[in-house]
Amino acid sequence: MDTFMSLENDQYNCSVCLDLMTDPVTIPCGHSYCMACIQDYWNKSNQKTNYCPQCRQTFPTRPTLNKNTMLAEILETFRNAALQPSVPAGSLAEPGSIECSFCTGIKVAAVKSCLDCRASYCKTHLHPHYTVHALKTHKLVNPTNMPTCEKHNKLLEVFCRTDQKFVCVLCITDDHKSHDIVSSETEREEKQVKLEANTRKFEEKRKAKQKEIQELETAIASRKHSAKKAVEDTQLTFTSLISFLKDRCSEVIKNIRDQEKTDLDRATDLKKQLELKLAALMEQEDTMGKLLKTEDNIYFVQNFKSMPTPSEAEELQTLKSVGSSENVRESILEFKGKLEHLCQQRVNMILQQALKTDIRIGDRVRVKPSVGTPKHKWGKVTRQSVGVVKTLNGEEINVDFPEQSGWHGFVSEMEFVSEQELLGSLTANGSFHIGDEVRVKASVVTPKHDWGGVTHKSVGRVKAIKGDVMTVDFPEFSGWKGFLSEMELIRSKASVQPSSPFKIGDSVRVKTTVTSPKYNWGAVSHKSVGVVTALSEDITKFS
Structure with missing residues:
Protein backbone atom coordinates (compact mmCIF):
# COMPACT_ATOMS: atom_id res chain seq x y z
CA MET A 1 0.00 0.00 0.00
CA ASN A 68 5.51 28.28 3.28
CA THR A 69 6.51 30.88 5.86
CA MET A 70 3.03 31.40 7.26
CA LEU A 71 2.50 27.67 7.82
CA ALA A 72 6.00 27.40 9.27
CA GLU A 73 5.11 30.13 11.80
CA ILE A 74 1.95 28.25 12.81
CA LEU A 75 3.87 25.00 13.24
CA GLU A 76 6.52 26.67 15.30
CA THR A 77 3.84 28.08 17.59
CA PHE A 78 2.38 24.62 17.99
CA ARG A 79 5.80 23.14 18.81
CA ASN A 80 6.41 25.77 21.45
CA ALA A 81 2.97 25.20 22.95
CA ALA A 82 3.49 21.44 23.00
CA LEU A 83 6.66 21.88 25.08
CA GLN A 84 4.73 23.57 27.89
CA PRO A 85 4.42 20.85 30.53
CA SER A 86 1.90 22.46 32.87
CA VAL A 87 -1.78 21.60 32.53
CA PRO A 88 -4.28 23.90 34.25
CA ALA A 89 -6.34 22.27 37.03
CA GLY A 90 -9.71 21.01 35.82
CA SER A 91 -8.64 20.89 32.15
CA LEU A 92 -8.14 17.12 31.93
CA ALA A 93 -10.56 15.45 29.57
CA GLU A 94 -13.34 13.43 31.20
CA PRO A 95 -14.57 10.17 29.63
CA GLY A 96 -16.71 10.95 26.58
CA SER A 97 -15.55 14.57 26.28
CA ILE A 98 -13.69 16.08 23.31
CA GLU A 99 -9.88 15.95 23.65
CA CYS A 100 -7.30 18.36 22.29
CA SER A 101 -5.95 17.09 18.95
CA PHE A 102 -2.39 18.30 19.71
CA CYS A 103 -1.76 17.30 23.31
CA THR A 104 0.36 14.14 23.52
CA GLY A 105 0.97 11.90 26.51
CA ILE A 106 -1.95 13.43 28.46
CA LYS A 107 -5.61 13.81 27.59
CA VAL A 108 -6.51 17.49 27.86
CA ALA A 109 -10.08 18.67 27.32
CA ALA A 110 -10.65 20.82 24.26
CA VAL A 111 -12.21 24.25 24.74
CA LYS A 112 -12.92 24.94 21.06
CA SER A 113 -13.06 23.14 17.71
CA CYS A 114 -12.05 24.80 14.43
CA LEU A 115 -14.32 24.05 11.47
CA ASP A 116 -11.62 25.21 9.05
CA CYS A 117 -8.76 23.20 10.59
CA ARG A 118 -11.08 20.31 11.45
CA ALA A 119 -9.32 19.94 14.80
CA SER A 120 -10.04 20.54 18.48
CA TYR A 121 -7.81 22.64 20.76
CA CYS A 122 -7.13 23.04 24.44
CA LYS A 123 -6.67 26.55 25.80
CA THR A 124 -2.91 26.45 25.12
CA HIS A 125 -3.04 25.13 21.55
CA LEU A 126 -5.94 27.43 20.72
CA HIS A 127 -3.77 30.51 21.33
CA PRO A 128 -2.41 30.71 17.71
CA HIS A 129 -5.98 31.20 16.45
CA TYR A 130 -6.04 34.47 18.36
CA THR A 131 -2.51 35.65 17.49
CA VAL A 132 -1.74 34.36 13.97
CA HIS A 133 -3.36 36.58 11.36
CA ALA A 134 -4.18 33.71 8.98
CA LEU A 135 -5.98 31.77 11.75
CA LYS A 136 -8.06 34.63 13.08
CA THR A 137 -10.57 34.17 10.25
CA HIS A 138 -11.18 30.51 11.11
CA LYS A 139 -14.57 29.58 12.55
CA LEU A 140 -14.37 28.37 16.14
CA VAL A 141 -17.25 26.47 17.78
CA ASN A 142 -17.80 24.59 21.01
CA PRO A 143 -15.88 21.28 21.14
CA THR A 144 -17.26 18.73 18.71
CA ASN A 145 -16.12 15.49 17.10
CA MET A 146 -14.45 15.69 13.68
CA PRO A 147 -15.63 12.57 11.79
CA THR A 148 -13.32 11.00 9.22
CA CYS A 149 -13.78 8.83 6.17
CA GLU A 150 -13.46 5.13 7.06
CA LYS A 151 -11.90 4.33 3.69
CA HIS A 152 -9.42 7.17 3.24
CA ASN A 153 -9.02 8.29 6.85
CA LYS A 154 -9.64 11.86 5.69
CA LEU A 155 -11.95 14.48 7.21
CA LEU A 156 -15.54 14.47 5.97
CA GLU A 157 -15.91 17.81 4.23
CA VAL A 158 -18.67 17.57 1.58
CA PHE A 159 -22.13 16.01 1.33
CA CYS A 160 -23.19 13.51 -1.35
CA ARG A 161 -26.87 14.03 -2.08
CA THR A 162 -26.97 10.95 -4.27
CA ASP A 163 -26.06 8.66 -1.37
CA GLN A 164 -27.22 11.04 1.38
CA LYS A 165 -23.96 10.94 3.33
CA PHE A 166 -20.86 12.99 4.10
CA VAL A 167 -17.69 12.06 2.19
CA CYS A 168 -14.07 13.21 2.05
CA VAL A 169 -12.39 14.94 -0.91
CA LEU A 170 -10.84 11.65 -2.09
CA CYS A 171 -14.24 9.98 -2.24
CA ILE A 172 -15.30 12.56 -4.86
CA THR A 173 -12.89 11.09 -7.39
CA ASP A 174 -13.48 7.53 -6.22
CA ASP A 175 -16.77 5.91 -5.16
CA HIS A 176 -18.79 9.13 -5.53
CA LYS A 177 -17.55 10.23 -8.92
CA SER A 178 -20.25 12.05 -10.94
CA HIS A 179 -22.55 12.14 -7.86
CA ASP A 180 -24.42 15.25 -6.76
CA ILE A 181 -21.92 16.79 -4.32
CA VAL A 182 -22.55 19.97 -2.30
CA SER A 183 -20.84 21.69 0.59
CA SER A 184 -22.00 21.09 4.16
CA GLU A 185 -23.10 24.73 4.32
CA THR A 186 -25.38 24.33 1.29
CA GLU A 187 -26.91 21.12 2.63
CA ARG A 188 -27.49 22.67 6.03
CA GLU A 189 -29.19 25.76 4.57
CA GLU A 190 -31.70 23.55 2.74
CA LYS A 191 -32.42 21.34 5.74
CA GLN A 192 -32.50 24.29 8.12
CA VAL A 193 -35.38 25.82 6.15
CA LYS A 194 -37.34 22.58 6.60
CA LEU A 195 -36.49 22.28 10.28
CA GLU A 196 -37.45 25.90 10.95
CA ALA A 197 -40.80 25.29 9.21
CA ASN A 198 -41.37 22.18 11.32
CA THR A 199 -40.39 24.10 14.44
CA ARG A 200 -43.01 26.76 13.65
CA LYS A 201 -45.64 24.04 13.21
CA PHE A 202 -44.71 22.50 16.56
CA GLU A 203 -44.94 25.95 18.13
CA GLU A 204 -48.43 26.41 16.66
CA LYS A 205 -49.48 22.99 17.97
CA ARG A 206 -48.05 23.80 21.40
CA LYS A 207 -49.95 27.08 21.56
CA ALA A 208 -53.13 25.32 20.41
CA LYS A 209 -52.78 22.75 23.21
CA GLN A 210 -52.16 25.50 25.75
CA LYS A 211 -55.29 27.28 24.53
CA GLU A 212 -57.31 24.05 24.79
CA ILE A 213 -56.14 23.56 28.36
CA GLN A 214 -57.12 27.13 29.25
CA GLU A 215 -60.55 26.71 27.66
CA LEU A 216 -60.98 23.38 29.41
CA GLU A 217 -60.08 24.88 32.79
CA THR A 218 -62.67 27.61 32.19
CA ALA A 219 -65.26 25.02 31.21
CA ILE A 220 -64.48 22.95 34.32
CA ALA A 221 -64.93 26.00 36.56
CA SER A 222 -68.20 26.86 34.81
CA ARG A 223 -69.38 23.26 35.09
CA LYS A 224 -68.65 23.20 38.83
CA HIS A 225 -70.47 26.49 39.33
CA SER A 226 -73.42 25.35 37.23
CA ALA A 227 -73.70 22.04 39.07
CA LYS A 228 -73.39 23.77 42.46
CA LYS A 229 -76.08 26.27 41.53
CA ALA A 230 -78.37 23.54 40.24
CA VAL A 231 -77.98 21.57 43.47
CA GLU A 232 -78.66 24.61 45.64
CA ASP A 233 -81.79 25.61 43.70
CA THR A 234 -83.01 22.02 43.64
CA GLN A 235 -82.64 21.74 47.42
CA LEU A 236 -84.41 25.08 48.05
CA THR A 237 -87.29 24.14 45.74
CA PHE A 238 -87.82 20.58 46.91
CA THR A 239 -87.68 21.44 50.61
CA SER A 240 -90.84 23.52 50.09
CA LEU A 241 -92.77 20.59 48.66
CA ILE A 242 -94.56 17.74 50.41
CA SER A 243 -92.75 14.55 51.51
CA PHE A 244 -93.77 12.87 48.24
CA LEU A 245 -91.50 15.26 46.37
CA LYS A 246 -88.56 14.92 48.78
CA ASP A 247 -87.76 11.43 47.48
CA ARG A 248 -87.63 12.80 43.91
CA CYS A 249 -85.38 15.63 45.10
CA SER A 250 -82.73 13.13 46.15
CA GLU A 251 -83.09 11.34 42.84
CA VAL A 252 -82.52 14.52 40.84
CA ILE A 253 -79.52 15.53 42.99
CA LYS A 254 -77.96 12.12 42.55
CA ASN A 255 -78.27 12.30 38.78
CA ILE A 256 -76.83 15.82 38.73
CA ARG A 257 -73.87 14.68 40.82
CA ASP A 258 -73.35 11.59 38.70
CA GLN A 259 -73.41 13.60 35.49
CA GLU A 260 -71.14 16.24 37.01
CA LYS A 261 -68.65 13.55 38.05
CA THR A 262 -68.76 12.01 34.58
CA ASP A 263 -68.15 15.39 32.92
CA LEU A 264 -65.35 16.37 35.30
CA ASP A 265 -63.68 12.95 35.09
CA ARG A 266 -63.67 13.20 31.30
CA ALA A 267 -62.38 16.77 31.46
CA THR A 268 -59.68 15.91 34.02
CA ASP A 269 -58.48 12.92 32.00
CA LEU A 270 -58.32 15.02 28.85
CA LYS A 271 -56.45 17.76 30.68
CA LYS A 272 -53.83 15.24 31.81
CA GLN A 273 -53.47 13.96 28.23
CA LEU A 274 -53.13 17.48 26.92
CA GLU A 275 -50.51 18.32 29.56
CA LEU A 276 -48.52 15.20 28.66
CA LYS A 277 -48.77 16.06 24.97
CA LEU A 278 -47.75 19.64 25.72
CA ALA A 279 -44.71 18.42 27.65
CA ALA A 280 -43.77 16.15 24.75
CA LEU A 281 -44.17 18.99 22.26
CA MET A 282 -42.05 21.31 24.40
CA GLU A 283 -39.37 18.64 24.75
CA GLN A 284 -39.35 18.04 20.98
CA GLU A 285 -39.31 21.76 20.34
CA ASP A 286 -36.38 22.16 22.76
CA THR A 287 -34.47 19.36 20.98
CA MET A 288 -34.97 21.03 17.61
CA GLY A 289 -34.01 24.39 19.09
CA LYS A 290 -30.73 23.01 20.39
CA LEU A 291 -29.95 21.52 16.98
CA LEU A 292 -30.76 24.83 15.30
CA LYS A 293 -28.29 26.60 17.57
CA THR A 294 -25.41 24.23 16.84
CA GLU A 295 -22.75 25.74 14.62
CA ASP A 296 -21.34 22.45 13.37
CA ASN A 297 -22.85 21.73 9.96
CA ILE A 298 -21.89 18.08 9.98
CA TYR A 299 -23.38 17.46 13.42
CA PHE A 300 -26.50 19.37 12.32
CA VAL A 301 -27.11 17.37 9.13
CA GLN A 302 -26.27 14.02 10.73
CA ASN A 303 -28.84 14.63 13.49
CA PHE A 304 -31.48 16.15 11.19
CA LYS A 305 -33.09 12.82 10.38
CA SER A 306 -33.67 12.08 14.05
CA MET A 307 -35.65 15.28 14.52
CA PRO A 308 -39.43 14.82 14.97
CA THR A 309 -41.88 16.10 12.38
CA PRO A 310 -45.39 17.53 12.93
CA SER A 311 -46.95 14.42 11.36
CA GLU A 312 -45.56 12.32 14.24
CA ALA A 313 -47.61 14.24 16.73
CA GLU A 314 -50.83 12.34 17.32
CA GLU A 315 -53.77 14.42 17.67
CA LEU A 316 -55.91 13.91 20.76
CA GLN A 317 -59.69 13.84 20.57
CA THR A 318 -60.75 17.05 22.27
CA LEU A 319 -63.77 17.46 24.61
CA LYS A 320 -66.12 19.63 22.58
CA SER A 321 -68.28 20.69 25.50
CA VAL A 322 -69.13 19.92 29.09
CA GLY A 323 -72.64 19.64 30.38
CA SER A 324 -74.66 22.33 32.06
CA SER A 325 -77.26 21.94 34.78
CA GLU A 326 -78.88 25.26 33.93
CA ASN A 327 -81.77 23.57 32.16
CA VAL A 328 -82.30 21.34 35.22
CA ARG A 329 -82.47 24.33 37.52
CA GLU A 330 -84.96 26.13 35.27
CA SER A 331 -87.08 23.02 34.94
CA ILE A 332 -87.11 22.64 38.74
CA LEU A 333 -88.32 26.24 39.17
CA GLU A 334 -91.03 25.69 36.55
CA PHE A 335 -91.91 22.37 38.13
CA LYS A 336 -92.63 23.99 41.52
CA GLY A 337 -96.35 24.20 42.17
CA LYS A 338 -97.35 21.42 39.74
CA LEU A 339 -99.96 18.96 40.79
CA GLU A 340 -98.86 15.84 42.72
CA HIS A 341 -100.15 13.34 40.13
CA LEU A 342 -97.85 14.91 37.48
CA CYS A 343 -94.75 14.83 39.71
CA GLN A 344 -93.34 11.50 38.55
CA GLN A 345 -93.78 12.42 34.87
CA ARG A 346 -91.99 15.73 35.36
CA VAL A 347 -89.12 14.20 37.35
CA ASN A 348 -88.50 11.72 34.54
CA MET A 349 -88.38 14.62 32.11
CA ILE A 350 -85.86 16.45 34.33
CA LEU A 351 -83.64 13.41 34.58
CA GLN A 352 -83.72 13.04 30.82
CA GLN A 353 -82.68 16.67 30.43
CA ALA A 354 -79.89 16.27 32.99
CA LEU A 355 -78.29 13.63 30.81
CA LYS A 356 -78.74 15.66 27.62
CA THR A 357 -75.67 17.87 27.12
CA ASP A 358 -75.25 18.17 23.35
CA ILE A 359 -77.62 19.61 20.76
CA ARG A 360 -77.57 17.71 17.47
CA ILE A 361 -79.07 18.14 14.01
CA GLY A 362 -82.73 17.09 14.09
CA ASP A 363 -83.27 17.96 17.78
CA ARG A 364 -86.17 20.14 18.86
CA VAL A 365 -84.97 23.31 20.54
CA ARG A 366 -86.16 26.67 21.81
CA VAL A 367 -84.52 29.85 23.14
CA LYS A 368 -83.51 29.58 26.80
CA PRO A 369 -85.60 31.63 29.26
CA SER A 370 -82.36 33.18 30.56
CA VAL A 371 -81.62 34.76 27.15
CA GLY A 372 -82.90 38.34 27.07
CA THR A 373 -82.44 38.94 23.33
CA PRO A 374 -80.73 36.46 20.95
CA LYS A 375 -77.54 37.65 19.28
CA HIS A 376 -79.24 37.80 15.88
CA LYS A 377 -82.57 39.12 17.26
CA TRP A 378 -85.92 37.32 17.61
CA GLY A 379 -87.37 37.81 14.15
CA LYS A 380 -90.80 36.12 14.21
CA VAL A 381 -89.61 33.62 16.84
CA THR A 382 -90.93 33.83 20.44
CA ARG A 383 -90.02 32.15 23.71
CA GLN A 384 -92.78 29.61 23.12
CA SER A 385 -91.48 28.73 19.63
CA VAL A 386 -90.11 25.20 19.22
CA GLY A 387 -88.10 24.43 16.09
CA VAL A 388 -85.93 21.69 14.56
CA VAL A 389 -82.14 22.06 14.24
CA LYS A 390 -81.13 22.01 10.54
CA THR A 391 -77.40 22.77 10.62
CA LEU A 392 -74.59 23.21 13.18
CA ASN A 393 -71.32 25.04 12.52
CA GLY A 394 -69.27 25.34 15.67
CA GLU A 395 -71.20 27.68 18.00
CA GLU A 396 -73.60 28.75 15.24
CA ILE A 397 -76.95 27.03 14.77
CA ASN A 398 -79.71 27.18 12.14
CA VAL A 399 -83.25 26.25 13.21
CA ASP A 400 -86.50 25.85 11.27
CA PHE A 401 -89.27 27.31 13.43
CA PRO A 402 -92.94 27.26 12.37
CA GLU A 403 -92.84 31.06 12.53
CA GLN A 404 -89.51 31.45 10.69
CA SER A 405 -87.52 28.97 8.60
CA GLY A 406 -83.70 29.21 8.63
CA TRP A 407 -83.53 31.16 11.90
CA HIS A 408 -79.88 31.85 12.87
CA GLY A 409 -78.54 31.85 16.44
CA PHE A 410 -75.92 30.45 18.83
CA VAL A 411 -75.93 27.01 20.46
CA SER A 412 -75.39 28.61 23.89
CA GLU A 413 -78.72 30.46 23.46
CA MET A 414 -80.73 27.27 22.88
CA GLU A 415 -82.10 24.45 25.06
CA PHE A 416 -83.18 20.95 24.11
CA VAL A 417 -86.92 20.17 24.10
CA SER A 418 -87.86 16.50 24.39
CA GLU A 419 -90.95 15.12 22.71
CA GLN A 420 -92.31 14.18 26.11
CA GLU A 421 -91.85 17.74 27.34
CA LEU A 422 -93.45 19.16 24.20
CA LEU A 423 -96.52 16.96 24.54
CA GLY A 424 -96.67 17.45 28.30
CA SER A 425 -96.53 21.24 28.09
CA LEU A 426 -99.28 21.31 25.48
CA THR A 427 -101.64 18.76 27.01
CA ALA A 428 -101.09 19.34 30.76
CA ASN A 429 -102.22 22.93 30.39
CA GLY A 430 -105.26 21.84 28.43
CA SER A 431 -103.98 23.42 25.22
CA PHE A 432 -105.39 21.02 22.63
CA HIS A 433 -107.87 18.14 22.68
CA ILE A 434 -109.51 16.04 20.01
CA GLY A 435 -112.50 18.05 18.80
CA ASP A 436 -111.09 21.48 19.74
CA GLU A 437 -111.59 24.33 17.30
CA VAL A 438 -108.25 25.77 16.16
CA ARG A 439 -106.68 28.06 13.60
CA VAL A 440 -103.16 28.93 12.39
CA LYS A 441 -101.36 31.51 14.55
CA ALA A 442 -101.09 34.98 13.05
CA SER A 443 -97.30 34.91 13.65
CA VAL A 444 -96.86 31.89 11.34
CA VAL A 445 -96.01 33.12 7.83
CA THR A 446 -96.13 29.72 6.12
CA PRO A 447 -96.98 26.43 7.91
CA LYS A 448 -94.44 23.63 7.66
CA HIS A 449 -96.79 21.54 5.50
CA ASP A 450 -98.00 24.57 3.47
CA TRP A 451 -101.38 26.28 3.45
CA GLY A 452 -103.40 24.23 0.98
CA GLY A 453 -106.64 26.19 0.83
CA VAL A 454 -106.39 27.23 4.49
CA THR A 455 -105.89 30.87 5.59
CA HIS A 456 -105.28 32.65 8.89
CA LYS A 457 -109.04 33.14 9.19
CA SER A 458 -109.86 29.47 8.65
CA VAL A 459 -111.23 27.63 11.71
CA GLY A 460 -111.10 23.86 11.85
CA ARG A 461 -111.65 21.00 14.27
CA VAL A 462 -108.85 18.82 15.69
CA LYS A 463 -109.24 15.31 14.29
CA ALA A 464 -106.08 13.65 15.67
CA ILE A 465 -102.86 14.46 17.54
CA LYS A 466 -99.72 12.39 16.98
CA GLY A 467 -96.44 13.55 18.41
CA ASP A 468 -96.10 17.28 17.71
CA VAL A 469 -98.33 17.11 14.61
CA MET A 470 -102.12 17.53 14.61
CA THR A 471 -104.64 16.65 11.91
CA VAL A 472 -107.38 19.26 11.45
CA ASP A 473 -110.56 19.22 9.34
CA PHE A 474 -111.02 22.70 7.85
CA PRO A 475 -113.95 23.64 5.59
CA GLU A 476 -111.33 24.42 2.92
CA PHE A 477 -109.14 21.32 3.52
CA SER A 478 -110.10 18.06 5.21
CA GLY A 479 -107.24 16.14 6.89
CA TRP A 480 -104.92 19.18 6.94
CA LYS A 481 -101.71 18.57 8.94
CA GLY A 482 -99.70 21.10 10.94
CA PHE A 483 -97.42 21.41 13.97
CA LEU A 484 -98.92 22.00 17.41
CA SER A 485 -96.70 25.04 17.79
CA GLU A 486 -98.25 26.56 14.65
CA MET A 487 -101.82 26.43 16.03
CA GLU A 488 -103.89 28.36 18.55
CA LEU A 489 -107.06 27.35 20.36
CA ILE A 490 -110.40 28.96 19.44
CA ARG A 491 -112.74 27.09 21.73
CA SER A 492 -111.91 24.24 24.08
CA LYS A 493 -114.29 21.29 24.03
CA ALA A 494 -114.62 19.24 27.21
CA SER A 495 -114.48 15.54 26.58
CA VAL A 496 -113.64 14.12 29.99
CA GLN A 497 -115.97 11.66 31.63
CA PRO A 498 -116.73 12.50 35.29
CA SER A 499 -115.71 9.07 36.54
CA SER A 500 -112.41 9.01 34.65
CA PRO A 501 -109.10 10.45 35.99
CA PHE A 502 -108.04 11.00 32.37
CA LYS A 503 -109.10 13.36 29.63
CA ILE A 504 -108.56 13.24 25.89
CA GLY A 505 -105.12 14.61 25.04
CA ASP A 506 -103.42 13.41 28.27
CA SER A 507 -99.98 11.74 28.00
CA VAL A 508 -100.18 8.28 29.58
CA ARG A 509 -98.28 4.99 29.94
CA VAL A 510 -98.91 1.53 31.46
CA LYS A 511 -98.29 1.36 35.22
CA THR A 512 -95.11 -0.40 36.31
CA THR A 513 -97.23 -2.58 38.66
CA VAL A 514 -99.18 -4.01 35.71
CA THR A 515 -97.42 -7.15 34.45
CA SER A 516 -99.88 -7.83 31.60
CA PRO A 517 -102.58 -5.39 30.35
CA LYS A 518 -106.15 -6.66 29.93
CA TYR A 519 -105.96 -6.45 26.14
CA ASN A 520 -102.29 -7.59 25.91
CA TRP A 521 -99.16 -5.54 25.15
CA GLY A 522 -99.04 -5.52 21.37
CA ALA A 523 -95.96 -3.41 20.53
CA VAL A 524 -96.35 -1.34 23.73
CA SER A 525 -93.97 -1.57 26.72
CA HIS A 526 -93.69 0.03 30.16
CA LYS A 527 -91.54 2.78 28.61
CA SER A 528 -94.09 3.66 25.89
CA VAL A 529 -95.80 7.08 26.25
CA GLY A 530 -98.99 7.80 24.28
CA VAL A 531 -101.78 10.42 23.98
CA VAL A 532 -105.40 9.66 24.93
CA THR A 533 -107.66 9.85 21.83
CA ALA A 534 -110.94 8.34 23.15
CA LEU A 535 -112.62 7.33 26.45
CA SER A 536 -115.40 4.71 26.85
CA GLU A 537 -116.36 3.55 30.37
CA ASP A 538 -113.18 1.96 31.73
CA ILE A 539 -111.51 1.67 28.30
CA THR A 540 -108.93 4.19 27.18
CA LYS A 541 -107.62 4.37 23.61
CA PHE A 542 -104.40 6.17 22.82
CA SER A 543 -102.00 6.67 19.94
Missing part, protein backbone atom coordinates in the same frame (compact mmCIF):
# COMPACT_ATOMS: atom_id res chain seq x y z
CA ASP A 2 1.27 3.49 -0.90
CA THR A 3 2.40 5.79 1.86
CA PHE A 4 -0.39 8.31 1.32
CA MET A 5 -3.07 5.69 2.09
CA SER A 6 -1.97 5.58 5.73
CA LEU A 7 -2.24 9.29 6.53
CA GLU A 8 -3.29 10.27 10.03
CA ASN A 9 -6.17 12.62 10.74
CA ASP A 10 -3.95 15.56 11.80
CA GLN A 11 -4.27 18.80 9.86
CA TYR A 12 -0.61 19.79 10.30
CA ASN A 13 1.11 16.40 9.98
CA CYS A 14 3.05 15.59 6.82
CA SER A 15 1.27 12.75 4.99
CA VAL A 16 4.62 11.22 4.05
CA CYS A 17 6.47 11.08 7.41
CA LEU A 18 3.24 11.33 9.47
CA ASP A 19 4.82 13.86 11.81
CA LEU A 20 4.44 17.59 12.35
CA MET A 21 5.82 19.24 9.19
CA THR A 22 9.34 20.63 9.11
CA ASP A 23 10.18 23.39 6.61
CA PRO A 24 6.66 23.11 5.17
CA VAL A 25 6.17 23.67 1.42
CA THR A 26 2.92 23.86 -0.50
CA ILE A 27 2.73 22.34 -4.00
CA PRO A 28 0.41 23.68 -6.78
CA CYS A 29 -2.54 21.41 -5.86
CA GLY A 30 -2.67 23.04 -2.40
CA HIS A 31 -1.35 20.19 -0.21
CA SER A 32 1.60 20.78 2.07
CA TYR A 33 4.56 18.55 3.05
CA CYS A 34 7.96 18.65 4.67
CA MET A 35 10.36 19.95 2.03
CA ALA A 36 12.70 16.98 2.49
CA CYS A 37 9.84 14.44 2.49
CA ILE A 38 8.27 15.54 -0.82
CA GLN A 39 11.64 15.75 -2.54
CA ASP A 40 12.58 12.29 -1.32
CA TYR A 41 9.16 10.95 -2.38
CA TRP A 42 9.58 12.25 -5.92
CA ASN A 43 13.18 11.08 -6.12
CA LYS A 44 12.22 7.51 -5.16
CA SER A 45 9.17 7.38 -7.43
CA ASN A 46 9.55 5.32 -10.59
CA GLN A 47 7.00 7.47 -12.40
CA LYS A 48 8.21 9.79 -15.13
CA THR A 49 5.73 12.40 -13.97
CA ASN A 50 5.53 13.93 -10.51
CA TYR A 51 2.22 13.78 -8.64
CA CYS A 52 0.72 14.69 -5.28
CA PRO A 53 0.80 11.77 -2.81
CA GLN A 54 -2.71 12.70 -1.59
CA CYS A 55 -4.86 13.80 -4.54
CA ARG A 56 -2.70 12.23 -7.31
CA GLN A 57 -2.69 15.41 -9.34
CA THR A 58 0.22 15.18 -11.82
CA PHE A 59 2.66 17.93 -12.78
CA PRO A 60 4.45 17.97 -16.21
CA THR A 61 7.56 19.31 -14.51
CA ARG A 62 8.67 19.09 -10.91
CA PRO A 63 7.27 22.16 -9.10
CA THR A 64 9.63 24.66 -7.52
CA LEU A 65 9.52 24.20 -3.76
CA ASN A 66 9.43 27.32 -1.62
CA LYS A 67 9.02 27.35 2.13
